[in-house]
Amino acid sequence: MTKGYVPVQPQGRASGQSAPAVNTAELNTAVNTAEANTESNTALKTAETNTGSNAAIAAPQPPFPDADLMYIVDLLPPDEQLRYQEVREFLQSRIRAASIDYWNREEFPFGLLAELGKYGLGGLQTDGTSKLFKGLMYVEVARADVSLSALVGIHNELIVGMIDELGSAEQKARWLPGLTAFTQLGAFALTEPDHGSDIAGGLETTARLDGDEWVINGAKRWIGAGTIADFALVWARDVADQHIKGFIVETDRPGYTATKIANKIGLRIMQNADIVLDEVRIPAANLLPGATSFSKANELLRDSRAWVGWQGAGIQLAAFDVARAYSLQRRQFGKELARFQLVQQQLAEILGNATASLALMAQLARIQEEGKLEMVQAAMAKATTTRLARASVAMGRSLLGGNGISSDYEMGKLFGDAEILYTYEGSYEINSLIVARAVTGKSAFV
């Protein structure tokens, strides 16, 4: 449960309705209300003595409550705008505050997963929605909780997407209904203990065809949902032709062991695992027929890199929500933090970073829709929004002073989560190398 401040609940605009202009009268009311409090920090103290979420001052709704200053959501068609508002309200009211305790305890919220399923978030990849809608869903899940947005993104882009695009008719029939309903989960098992950035060349896990079975041996590291998934999509090198191939390995197969990686500084809800594959036997039919070389998975890996770009935008909007709400309620030197120029500059910078990220991603969705997205744009978007995210959460953390250290105030949670976005799906450095190689024609990887 968040303590000490009442987050500004984003309340989206109805479809077609223009955003409220900055309303100075409303702003002045906010300022005057706060100024009328003779005791500094009345709001915070009131909130701390109450457990109810509406305990603090009735903070007036600030202008641009949804922080979409560039009207990105208005680019969606009316039916998707309606669905967007519905899902977003659910995420803000049901997921955002509830996720904090799970994050603290490094515990997976199975109940919340079921609710995400009811809102269709397990089926974004195959339900025919636009790329922009899917991206804005990733933004809003990240704005509510970054770990769950990792789960939703990996699930759609790398599990449902791989089976839908590269799987056999039998594999699709067996797995897609449960996956898209979010009643089943897959884990994407590529990274290894000794190979992260150089995985494409260095992958050591092996697959050997023995009669009508594949025998898999090796180890994987950092695998999201590895301890709770129904199957892992394991990438292994076929000893016969040396190609890297994708296999569905059910997690109850003898020889599959997953151990949770504990004590992470971010993404603490996501159950990342060390996996050992010791002579694991799977039917020959568990090979994804479309994944008979790593390059076949390239389009999906490119799209999943872009998904992290959306996460980078979402986490910054979350940081902005928290920073703005806090600055309007916390009082020092007899006035709200929001009245200090240096604080205003930080708020403007966080929102500017978030908006630049969102606008970049909206254009990425456009070229993706036109079939023009290549790895260079996905890498640039991922590297840029996660770089900005790191800067934004650092500003937000400092803006909350000591309270920015605590996950109780949400900002500490965002601060840790940003580190993961910066590192996974290709680290910041590796994505930068991909971009610079494309624009110079020179590779600087080794």
Ligand SMILES: Cc1cc2nc3c(=O)[nH]c(=O)nc-3n(C[C@H](O)[C@H](O)[C@H](O)COP(=O)(O)OP(=O)(O)OC[C@H]3O[C@@H](n4cnc5c(N)ncnc54)[C@H](O)[C@@H]3O)c2cc1C
């Ligand atoms: C929380 C979390 C969740 C994850 N989830 C998954 C998952 O579900 N499935 C999965 O398969 N993987 C997952 N990963 C793995 C992730 O993709 C890797 O951590 C990432 O690719 C970096 O690899 P590495 O950690 O081995 O770092 P390394 O490759 O060892 O890199 C260490 C440092 O060296 C730098 N570096 C490496 N090579 C170069 C170079 N040529 N030039 C310049 N700098 C270089 C890197 O940028 C980095 O800063 C996850 C990771 C984390 C932390």
